[in-house]
Amino acid sequence: MKSLSFIFILFSLTPAFSQTEDYLNVYTEAQWKARDAWQKAGEIIKKMKLDKASVVADIGCHEGYMTFKLSDVTSKVYAVDVDQSKLDKLTKHRDDRKVTTVVVVKGDYDDPKLPDNTLDAVVILDTYHEMDDHDEILRHIMAALKKGGRLIICEPIAGSRRDLARKDQERKHELGMKFALEDLAKAGFTIQEKTDPFVDREKVKGDKMWLIVATK
Secondary structure: OOOOOOOOOOOOOOOOOOOOHHHHOOOOHHHHHHHHHHHOHHHHHHHOOOOOOOEEEEEOOOOOHHHHHHHOOOOEEEEEEOOHHHHHHHHHHHHHHOOOOEEEEEOEOOEOOOOOOOEEEEEEEOOHHHOOOHHHHHHHHHHHEEEEEEEEEEEEEOHHHOOOOHHHHHHOOOOOHHHHHHHHHHHOOEEEEEEEEEEEEHHHHOEEEEEEEEEO
16 A cells, blocks of 8 residues: 655656755755745645635645645644654644644545545645545545535646556556546546646656646
């Protein structure tokens, strides 16, 4: 079973990349500022349609890159991951920053353990491809969202792997948009937006990211 946390393994690096610490640690707190140059986090948050009263969840939160951005504009953020070591780092970041609106949640592989009918929005950033039981995860997210609540999924896929089978894409820690759209339709979500590409990070990680906005 794969972790919901961000997992990055280097496969057949092209000459444009090297196995540097910056590349390997692109999602650690030390690299958050550099990540701001390409992730379009502000645009993602804008698409979540939030206000200061909003309650949201960051599923696959890793060390908290999106969590703390969301904590600046909402009343509560559930930071969810299955990797306790990542949650421990996030908790330290939270306590060091004296942030009181972040609730750390140790999720299961098939259940993010979020309260029902509570959330205004959920974001899954570069993590959906790590989930094995998509049907169960989406069922729980649907239950946790309020009516009209928004789910944002943003995932990478390299151009050379867009036509591969799902299992082959996921083996490379990527996923094509079409597979997520099928999952969302099956789960009963309504698609509001689909953008491909949304982020071009070929110079950083050799791929582009698409984005889907769906509602309950």
